[in-house]
Amino acid sequence: MAGEERQADSGGGGYEALVTELELLLRRRVRPLFALYGHDFENLLAPLKWKPIVLVIGNYSSGKSTFINELLGQTVQRTGQSPTDDSFTILAGASPGQEPAEIPGSTVIRDPGLPFARLEKFGERLSAHLRLKQVASPFLEKMVIIDTPGMLDSVTERDRGYDYLGVVGELAGLADLIILMFDPFKAGTIKETYQAIRGTLPGSASEDRVLYVLNRIDACEGSVDLVRSYGTLCWNLSQMTGRKDIPRIFLTYSPELARDGAAFSAWDGERRDLVEAIRGAPAKRINHILQDVDREVRGLRLEVEAYARFKSGFGARLKNLAGFGSLAALLLFFFGDLLLRYLTGLPETPLLVGLLSGEFRPGLVLLPASLAALLFLLLYSWGKQVSLPRFAREAGREVEGLVLLDTAYKKDVWSRVRERVLARLAAEPHKLLWRAHRRHLRKIERFLERDLRRYYQHGAKKA
Ligand SMILES: Nc1nc2c(ncn2[C@@H]2O[C@H](COP(=O)(O)OP(=O)(O)OP(=O)(O)O)[C@@H](O)[C@H]2O)c(=O)[nH]1
Ligand SMILES: [Mg+2]
Structure with missing residues (x-):
């Protein structure tokens, strides 16, 4: 019986210290990321309890x-x-x-x-x-x-x-x-x-x-x-x-x-x-917990990877839009008021006329600047209301294009998070543009490759 007791003890004091330490680490490194992407962190902690x-x-x-x-x-x-x-x-x-x-x-x-x-x-x-x-x-x-x-x-x-x-x-x-x-x-x-x-x-x-x-x-x-x-x-x-x-x-x-x-x-x-x-179940426990954490965090990583690609894809499209917008705004700035005068008779002195005739006053910039700003505003709302949802729909239709599924494990993880990604793309694509996904990916990577690996090694030593 004494031998049996000792075996059951293999999940004893050292194990508890390890679990406490792991919980602290998860709270510090993983909770903020889970909160940011709407994942249930307490679920992750449940087996530790x-x-x-x-x-x-x-x-x-x-x-x-x-x-x-x-x-x-x-x-x-x-x-x-x-x-x-x-x-x-x-x-x-x-x-x-x-x-x-x-x-x-x-x-x-x-x-x-x-x-x-x-x-x-x-x-x-x-x-x-x-x-x-x-x-x-x-x-x-x-x-x-x-x-x-x-x-x-x-x-x-x-x-x-x-x-x-x-x-x-x-x-x-x-x-x-x-x-x-x-x-x-x-x-x-x-x-x-x-x-x-x-x-x-x-x-x-x-x-x-x-x-x-x-x-x-x-x-x-x-x-x-x-x-x-x-x-x-x-x-x-x-x-x-x-x-x-x-x-x-x-x-x-x-x-x-x-x-x-x-x-x-x-x-x-x-x-x-x-x-x-x-x-022997207690000895398996730490490995079980690590497997769960690993699986969940890898799920999050794949999800964030998809959002990062979505964001950079839209960024590329936005660049074209911004290039076109800047050119249009420049033209509008210099010639917009001229056109307006041609159509309506006002303003009396367009900006270009003022500059060429040497009668420039700062007040002349007001109208051209407003026209250019209006154009930007229109382009912005067009981007948000039309271009972004359209891009999100396209991305959703070919959602596998957002992630690199080069291993069977990744495919398995992806099957669990795919629906989440689709729902996010459909419901709040604009929010996805404001997050620093790449920075979060680096954090997740660091957690998996450095912190979690350390615990796996600890667990292996204890087993
Ligand atoms: N001969 C024999 N009978 C057994 C053995 N194990 C259980 N029984 C008998 O099988 C019956 C069912 O056993 P339970 O332990 O109630 O089975 P259970 O799986 O808990 O059943 P449920 O609670 O209804 O799902 C009982 O009458 C036990 O006495 C066994 O190894 N050999
Ligand atoms: Mg029973």
């Missing part, structure tokens, strides 16, 4: 709650054969001797010290299905475990009353480790599981954060049946993930519940490996 999170998801009755009770060494979660749990339960540590407490979902979501503010958008219906239980268990000293309602086959959002997969997606984004649990009865055939793997998880968590578990293998009628179930799950997984390689699948069962544990004792090590992997 709390302990490492392990999310347990999977089809109903796959043994999620049983496994969690086993980890905690006590019966905290209800278990049962039919779909048992319809709530998300956040299991967090309590101080020794503290009575087990249960905090309702609405309080959990509103608590600024917890990272769940993003769940507010799922409304009252979700808060009724969310709670936090404080449990005194050594396992919860270094991490938090979230038990979830089992995934079902024929349910819709209306049946659940809230967007179940949306909630799973948000929680997966916060989690450092996701346990995706199956059982041999429905090895990967459940509709919500399919939707989660296909649609929800890829957007929220990187692949290396997901552990696949085939649980309750003792329910198989011997090894032939087990091989069949395993094969079915592999096949279904490859259909769902689109990956050709099969990730490691932990084959586990509860030794306490097994009908004939001896028949499956060859797999005992798998359960232990899984528990060890979960104990």
Whole structure:
């Protein structure tokens, strides 16, 4: 146990100092840029706010709650054969001797010290299905475990009353480790599981954060049946993930519940490996946070890159307009009042006549200067009202031309920010012209290449 404790400790004091330092750095260097471009900075900080999170998801009755009770060494979660749990339960540590407490979902979501503010958008219906239980268990000293309602086959959002997969997606984004649990009865055939793997998880968590578990293998009628179930799950997984390689699948069962544990004792090590992997979640955390920050800031960089190109593109067009405008203004300055006199008889002495006849007075400049200024004013408002929106529309139609998408990673990042860029170009192109995008890009570059890299190296040393 002492060894296990130490391992869990790998996310201890040094790690906390690192997180605090990182938060300060983010506040100093990234927050102003996020604010300038309307990005949600607090979202970026959410994973820093709390302990490492392990999310347990999977089809109903796959043994999620049983496994969690086993980890905690006590019966905290209800278990049962039919779909048992319809709530998300956040299991967090309590101080020794503290009575087990249960905090309702609405309080959990509103608590600024917890990272769940993003769940507010799922409304009252979700808060009724969310709670936090404080449990005194050594396992919860270094991490938090979230038990979830089992995934079902024929349910819709209306049946659940809230967007179940949306909630799973948000929680997966916060989690450092996701346990995706199956059982041999429905090895990967459940509709919500399919939707989660296909649609929800890829957007929220990187692949290396997901552990696949085939649980309750003792329910198989011997090894032939087990091989069949395993094969079915592999096949279904490859259909769902689109990956050709099969990730490691932990084959586990509860030794306490097994009908004939001896028949499956060859797999005992798998359960232990899984528990060890979960104990290692805190060590993964700093990397997880850095990955998130990296992804978000790179998203911002690509966005700013697009705005910078848009601005310089319009600048080039403006140069032509300005050249034409200056020439026209010069002509108007010297000949405008002459033309006016030809048409209307006034003014009595145009500027050029005054200059040539030696009767120049400063007052003669007034009218030509006003004409030139009027022209500039007209050109300015034409540029703003007509030329700029037209240019923004053109840029929007070929928005990929604003960024250099030379790597698959950049393409991936771009797919996340593309809509934002389009919306900005359409809604406020003039604001984009007044920002020093290139200077901001240099700041972002410096943050990614210098500051963040330093933390990656720190994290690698600690791991
Ligand atoms: N034989 C056997 N039974 C198990 C095992 N794990 C869980 N069970 C039983 O399977 C049933 C479902 O287990 P739960 O832990 O409630 O499953 P769950 O995934 O939390 O289910 P939901 O909360 O409904 O999504 C319970 O009756 C457990 O006693 C196992 O490894 N072997
Ligand atoms: Mg359960």
